[in-house]
Amino acid sequence: MHLDVRELRAFYYESALGRSVQHTVRDQVNSLWPNTKRQTVVGYGFATPLLRPFLEDARRVTALMPARQGVMHWPPGAPNCSVLCEETRWPVETGSVDKLLVLHGLDTSEHSAAVLEECYRVLEPAGRAIFIVPNRASLWSRREGTPFSFARPYTAGQLESRLKWHGFLPEHHVTALYQPPWSSRFWLRMAVPLERVGQSIPSWRGGGVLILEVSKQIPRPRRPGLGQIISRPLGLLKGIKAPDPA
Numbered sequence: 001m002h003l004d005v006r007e008l009r010a011f012y013y014e015s016a017l018g019r020s021v022q023h024t025v026r027d028q029v030n031s032l033w034p035n036t037k038r039q040t041v042v043g044y045g046f047a048t049p050l051l052r053p054f055l056e057d058a059r060r061v062t063a064l065m066p067a068r069q070g071v072m073h074w075p076p077g078a079p080n081c082s083v084l085c086e087e088t089r090w091p092v093e094t095g096s097v098d099k100l101l102v103l104h105g106l107d108t109s110e111h112s113a114a115v116l117e118e119c120y121r122v123l124e125p126a127g128r129a130i131f132i133v134p135n136r137a138s139l140w141s142r143r144e145g146t147p148f149s150f151a152r153p154y155t156a157g158q159l160e161s162r163l164k165w166h167g168f169l170p171e172h173h174v175t176a177l178y179q180p181p182w183s184s185r186f187w188l189r190m191a192v193p194l195e196r197v198g199q200s201i202p203s204w205r206g207g208g209v210l211i212l213e214v215s216k217q218i219p220r221p222r223r224p225g226l227g228q229i230i231s232r233p234l235g236l237l238k239g240i241k242a243p244d245p246a
Helices: 005-014 016-032 048-055 112-122 156-165 185-189 191-200 226-231
Strands: 040-045 060-066 082-085 097-103 123-134 168-176 209-216
Touching: 005 016, 005 048, 016 048, 016 123, 016 168, 016 185, 016 191, 016 209, 040 048, 040 112, 048 060, 048 097, 097 112, 112 123, 112 156, 112 168, 123 156, 156 168, 156 209, 168 191, 185 191
Parallel strands: 040 060, 040 097, 060 082, 097 123
Antiparallel strands: 123 209, 168 209
């Protein structure tokens, strides 16, 4: 179930805690994708807080927003780059996206399998995607008042397994948001030091979000299930002689 776009906009652009989250997570995305020159970058869900740095160099930047969430004009003061779409049918050409960023798009969807199918379809063979979801082990997924407590949280293993099933290969895994989800001035001032400490301790899994970069597996692995059952029939009628033609 998606949050309303007005609530997401208010959190990320109007609250001090949301702006702190925006800065922290965007730094991690920028470190993974330092160069998007002449590339097509697409965000799905509510990815606009992380997309602005790509506007300078990328060939095209588009923010897809699901219909159940709603859409807003973005970026402010410039020609609109946001599009309202159905989460299972994106107005994007197959294999045309170099970089795909998903924030509040997978974990809030009621049709997450179909969303991942669209992610695989639009990504070009050498493209990369980043999925950002709430960390099940963190305080952020349990404390109400932020978009990360509203969505479906994941563990790192659950997220990787889900993406592998749909043909994605994990490349880089990062956790972020080691600050607690509190808006007091003290904890907001501690956001940067806590993030540095959290990133320097590999065994610490307290980050509020999981950030997983993946590539597109070509050819796509065959899934077990109906497709293989049909291609390999059980042979229950094997040995029964076919009737002679009349």
